[in-house]
Amino acid sequence: MRFDSFAFAIFIVIVLPLYWRIASVRLQNVLILVSSYVFYGWWNQTFLLLIALSTFVDFAVAKAIEASDDPARRKRLVIISAVTNLGILGIFKYFNFFIDSAVTGLQALGLEANAPLLNVLLPVGISFYTFQTLAYTIDVYRGKMKAEHDLLNFACYVAFFPQLVAGPIERASHLLPQFSVPRTVTMAQWRTGATLIVFGLVKKIAIADNMGPLVDAVYQSDPNTVSAPLVFAATCAFALQIYADFSGYTDVARGIARIMGFDLCINFDKPYVSATPSEFWRRWHISLSSWLRDYLYIALGGNRGGKLATYRNLMATMVLGGLWHGAAWNYVLWGFYHGGLLCAYRVGDVDDHLPERGPLRVAAAIPFFVLTLYGWLLFRAVSLEQVAAFTSVFFGSWSDWSVALPMLMVTAWFAIPVVVHHVLARGLRGEKWMPSNPLAWRLCLAAVVLYGVIHARASATAFIYFQF
Amino acid sequence: MRAPAPQPSSTSSSDRAVLRDVIVTLVWIAVMLLVAEFAFRAVVPQLSANSRSIAASQTRAAEMAAYDGPTVLILGNSISGEGIDPELLNEALQGAGSSARIWHQPADTTAMRDWTFELQNLFVARGATPDVLVLPVGFEQPLVRVNARTEDLYQSFLGPGDLRVLFELDAVEGLEERSGARLSRLSALYGFRGRVQKRILVALVPGYEDMWGAIRRSAEQEDTELVTNDAWAERMHDMTQELGIDVIVVAMPSVALEGRLPPGDRELAERFGWTVLEPAADVAFDETERPDGFHLTEPARERFTTLLAPSLVARLADLTEGM
Numbered sequence: 001m002r003f004d005s006f007a008f009a010i011f012i013v014i015v016l017p018l019y020w021r022i023a024s025v026r027l028q029n030v031l032i033l034v035s036s037y038v039f040y041g042w043w044n045q046t047f048l049l050l051i052a053l054s055t056f057v058d059f060a061v062a063k064a065i066e067a068s069d070d071p072a073r074r075k076r077l078v079i080i081s082a083v084t085n086l087g088i089l090g091i092f093k094y095f096n097f098f099i100d101s102a103v104t105g106l107q108a109l110g111l112e113a114n115a116p117l118l119n120v121l122l123p124v125g126i127s128f129y130t131f132q133t134l135a136y137t138i139d140v141y142r143g144k145m146k147a148e149h150d151l152l153n154f155a156c157y158v159a160f161f162p163q164l165v166a167g168p169i170e171r172a173s174h175l176l177p178q179f180s181v182p183r184t185v186t187m188a189q190w191r192t193g194a195t196l197i198v199f200g201l202v203k204k205i206a207i208a209d210n211m212g213p214l215v216d217a218v219y220q221s222d223p224n225t226v227s228a229p230l231v232f233a234a235t236c237a238f239a240l241q242i243y244a245d246f247s248g249y250t251d252v253a254r255g256i257a258r259i260m261g262f263d264l265c266i267n268f269d270k271p272y273v274s275a276t277p278s279e280f281w282r283r284w285h286i287s288l289s290s291w292l293r294d295y296l297y298i299a300l301g302g303n304r305g306g307k308l309a310t311y312r313n314l315m316a317t318m319v320l321g322g323l324w325h326g327a328a329w330n331y332v333l334w335g336f337y338h339g340g341l342l343c344a345y346r347v348g349d350v351d352d353h354l355p356e357r358g359p360l361r362v363a364a365a366i367p368f369f370v371l372t373l374y375g376w377l378l379f380r381a382v383s384l385e386q387v388a389a390f391t392s393v394f395f396g397s398w399s400d401w402s403v404a405l406p407m408l409m410v411t412a413w414f415a416i417p418v419v420v421h422h423v424l425a426r427g428l429r430g431e432k433w434m435p436s437n438p439l440a441w442r443l444c445l446a447a448v449v450l451y452g453v454i455h456a457r458a459s460a461t462a463f464i465y466f467q468f
Numbered sequence: 469m470r471a472p473a474p475q476p477s478s479t480s481s482s483d484r485a486v487l488r489d490v491i492v493t494l495v496w497i498a499v500m501l502l503v504a505e506f507a508f509r510a511v512v513p514q515l516s517a518n519s520r521s522i523a524a525s526q527t528r529a530a531e532m533a534a535y536d537g538p539t540v541l542i543l544g545n546s547i548s549g550e551g552i553d554p555e556l557l558n559e560a561l562q563g564a565g566s567s568a569r570i571w572h573q574p575a576d577t578t579a580m581r582d583w584t585f586e587l588q589n590l591f592v593a594r595g596a597t598p599d600v601l602v603l604p605v606g607f608e609q610p611l612v613r614v615n616a617r618t619e620d621l622y623q624s625f626l627g628p629g630d631l632r633v634l635f636e637l638d639a640v641e642g643l644e645e646r647s648g649a650r651l652s653r654l655s656a657l658y659g660f661r662g663r664v665q666k667r668i669l670v671a672l673v674p675g676y677e678d679m680w681g682a683i684r685r686s687a688e689q690e691d692t693e694l695v696t697n698d699a700w701a702e703r704m705h706d707m708t709q710e711l712g713i714d715v716i717v718v719a720m721p722s723v724a725l726e727g728r729l730p731p732g733d734r735e736l737a738e739r740f741g742w743t744v745l746e747p748a749a750d751v752a753f754d755e756t757e758r759p760d761g762f763h764l765t766e767p768a769r770e771r772f773t774t775l776l777a778p779s780l781v782a783r784l785a786d787l788t789e790g791m
Contacts, residue, residue: 006647190486194493210665217683406679413672442493446500453501454661 001042003252036161047123055158057084058133062140062147081137085130097327125165136172145173153179162253168267168287183261193258200251203244206455207414211241223389229404231390235373237411238380275364277341292321315339334378508657525590528571532596538568538788541598543583548604549574550763553773560777580700581614585625601713606720607762611733612698637699705740714787721748722762747775
């Protein structure tokens with residue numbers, strides 16, 4: 001079920017009033033669990049078993065870890081959790097990719113190779129909830145939090161529908177305790193929640209969905225027919241599309257959670273103003289990048305083993321982060337590219353030399369935005385051949401802007417609401433950017449709704465991050 | 469909205485305030501949308517007058533209903549709008565001593581599905597049942613194709629009872645599509661949003677339409693706005709048979725057709741007993757006459773109409789003999 005669907009509108013109109021009619025926290029949690037499973041099962045009921053499996057395994061494993069004083073046993077238990085979660089991910093997301101790549105590699109060496117591929121769908125949101133449950137078990141193992149002893153609370157934490165299929169990837173220490181306490185909604189929570197929902201939907205249906213056809217038109221073209229300005233313009237459009245799409249989803253998720261009395265973490269913080277790669281990853285998909293930092297980069301040794309080890313760990317973290325996004329080589333290349341950027345900027349100590357704000361920082365943000373754009377080209381490309389073809393196009397002529405300029409202007413037009421939001425939300429952490437006066441707030445909200453209705457594209461597309 | 473809290477009395481008063489705020493906010497949004505809807509309905513006639521010829525269709529239907537002689541209706545899209553000159557055809561009919569008269573209803577981006585609803589709701593329902601219906605087809609929109617993205621179709625051509633037929637023949641399934649179609653039918657604001665967006669972008673971005681033209685030409689993918697669905701041709705056949713309307717199909721000189729009906733369409737036309745005219749089958753139209761490949765220039769329009777006139781007049785003479 002997508003947030004921008006009629007089915008979800010009906011779903012939420014039923015669930016929310018019912019949720020607030022229930023006085024008991026426990027019954028509210030039952031409703032959350034049932035509605036979350038309905039929300040996910042609307043797409044595919046069979047894959048609910050995977051969520052249930054992940055839930056039961058991590059619930060049991062974490063309790064067993066907590067109960068044990070034997071380090072070896074605790075380690076074995078955390079390995080069970082990792083094998084289960086990464087095994088689910090490996091089978092459903094990466095099995096075909098690795099088999100196919102191995103076969104292609106062997107064939108390239110002139111060897112006969114053939115292997116069966118799995119004929120399975122990729123379960124929506126699998127990368128999000130497996131990382132979430134895995135992090136919980138690791139936190140219990142590291143002694144950072146106590147194991148949850150209430151299965152209902154834990155099942156709600158794993159399957160909480162606002163963030164189940166595309167995050168944010170919530171830390172158990174932040175979200176899980178919220179299922180144990182009474183929830184209240186203040187006037188401010190309701191208003192900021194409603195603002196997040198409306199603006200998030202507008203980002204998706206009025207901005208991202210309008211960028212999609214422009215991007216697709218170029219990225220589905222014959223590489224021999226595209227010019228450098230056209231690829232540049234389409235990649236700018238994609239930069240807006242993926243930001244509006246994913247941050248829009250996060251906004252709606254946070255807004256719905258908020259009016260249910262929950263707080264979800266911030267996942268985007270104006271990423272395109274970043275002047276360095278490390279700043280970008282502190283602003284883009286924050287819940288994933290902090291997950292990778294805490295559970296992968298630091299586990300690999302972080303920056304504790306000298307410069308070379310730090311670069312190795314950065315590269316490994318980013319390559320795996322790239323692979324997290326999808327089972328394709330262009331995602332690996334994207335991760336490798338961002339790892340390379342992180343290392344290069346670290347070699348130059350750019351972060352330490354740049355001032356916090358001012359013209360120098362703005363000047364540094366422009367070339368980094370161009371570097372980010374090339375990263376999006378790697379990300380959006382349909383194959384490595386296309387990456388090579390589009391990259392070589394950049395070394396050709398830049399004279400023909402006849403199609404690219406209108407495309408950039410269309411992108412700029414649709415970027416206006418995002419830029420306005422960025423300017424208004426400066427220093428206010430995103431959601432309190434509308435006027436606080438009730439009348440002015442309602443007028444603004446209605447104006448945003450009207451903008452969304454007029455600019456909504458006729459054919460909606462799925463959120464990009466659903467596939468991850 | 470009610471939430472459990474340690475102090476029931478103060479919480480419940482705060483809950484009531486939030487609930488009141490939710491309701492007031494929803495009412496505000498609904499009122500704003502209604503105001504926009506009514507404002508929008510005031511400009512819809514202008515929008516549709518240009519794109520769909522809705523306003524003009526009333527005049528055409530009234531003239532046709534009042535006309536005392538054989539009536540001919542050409543239903544088409546921009547390809548026929550810029551490809552056939554009805555005045556030239558009427559002059560040719562008059563010159564041949566025929567009392568038949570032609571009305572041309574070209575509405576942008578329409579295809580067979582739209583034409584069935586146009587015939588039914590804009591003409592027959594207004595007492596204007598033509599004796600002969602002419603369907604000019606061109607580009608990739610021959611008889612069995614429908615345009616999947618005529619967003620304002622629901623406003624322009626559909627009556628309240630037509631959605632059932634639309635859902636059935638288009639195999640529209642699921643809550644999503646059905647709700648979207650209903651909303652498009654109910655709300656001018658929602659139904660015409662695609663055209664408003666386009667107007668805004670055409671006004672703001674120089675070269676916007678050329679950009680899409682260039683993209684479409686270079687794209688490898690098929691034009692996904694067109695889908696094949698011969699159920700609408702079947703419906704048109706049933707409707708015209710029931711109403712006693714003869715049908716003539718004209719192959720336009722646009723790319724992909726080059727003045728000849730595709731074999732599948734020819735078979736369909738033969739099965740239905742529809743006349744096929746291909747006046748440009750052996751005549752070349754070059755790039756200067758159809759710069760985008762399917763819309764003719766003014767001189768080319770005149771040339772094609774002149775080519776069409778003799779065969780059309782002859783066929784109309786056969787069909788309307790004795791009327």
